[in-house]
Amino acid sequence: MKKMIFLVAAALIMASCTCNKDESVATPSNAEATMATIMNRKSVRSYTGEAVSDSTITLLLRAAMAAPSGRNIQPWHFVVLRDTSRYTAIFGEDNFNMPMFKASSAVVIFCADTTVTAPPRDNPQGEAVTRPNGLWRDDLGACTENFLLAVESMGLGAVWTALYPYPERFAPVKESLVLPDNVMPYCAVPIGVPTGDDQPKDKWKPERIHYNQW
């Protein structure tokens, strides 16, 4: 399945991408590999129990922090959990109904600073003030997706588990991790070595593309 999606992606790219012929980095292979990663990414809830190293998690977070960010505010913070004995306290008895949650090697809690502290826009030399950041949720969405794609590219598995906007999920996480008032837990992402049971979905819906008007 993975190989098939890779080959389909490669064929589609070869058929349509005529750009960047003189690029020193081999772009067709970058495009093929990136498309294969994007098309192969799936929600992985079943893990073998093998460990993922701290250095790999750091590398995944390097990808996360490269996400676009409105006005370059970069509101993200990450809490990396490896102690499964704390999961029940943090995520509740049912671990969000994910039986395999505890078989993951780590859970990363993606958090956002929901405020910006900077001089007022109309007075860049003035004293810093704290105001709401209207784009933190969008930044965190892109940041989480970067992380998930890096996970997939390394042959690992993860699943985006929403915390925000559900108070019954984000409130206990915020409380148990003693997060500052201005820090919102956005999602919880368990990571592990996939058993192979989870497969990507075909979501291609050409009818969702509208040309020039609705």
Added chain:
Amino acid sequence: MKKMIFLVAAALIMASCTCNKDESVATPSNAEATMATIMNRKSVRSYTGEAVSDSTITLLLRAAMAAPSGRNIQPWHFVVLRDTSRYTAIFGEDNFNMPMFKASSAVVIFCADTTVTAPPRDNPQGEAVTRPNGLWRDDLGACTENFLLAVESMGLGAVWTALYPYPERFAPVKESLVLPDNVMPYCAVPIGVPTGDDQPKDKWKPERIHYNQW
């Protein structure tokens, strides 16, 4: 710069990724290429004016539609604009203060159906009802990032221009495109062949990583 980031990404992966040795798809190269794409992605606002083909845009939207989606609702729709004479009507006189906006080859308006029409959760056999979708904004964030990474991987350039949550931006776009009541324009993404003036930012902030507690 691009080559340097690629080499840094490759070196980091070689140093830390020991997984998937027996994978039939060449995973180390997938990981290197995907990480290079993620680290090289940048907001590109300067375009040469060269055209990007319809088939390339379709391929980019294939990547967008492969994004994760809460409960697999896939709330995204895309309006592809190529007629620059309409941009002033849609985006206002200043084109969101982006002087190069009109030099792009196309602008894709990422939209979301903010509702879900399905049987009630507590009565899966019952009559379909329409209710708000609490996760459309997160899904659209991931969807936009997939698109931007596919753009980067093909040597093209694009920039995420927020419409939501700003009424002064999304309201005129919604009105000029005559979008249904339940469809929200989320962001506008111009695409073109980059002049090379725009470069990626280094956003690595290890102090944003917290282990086991804040």
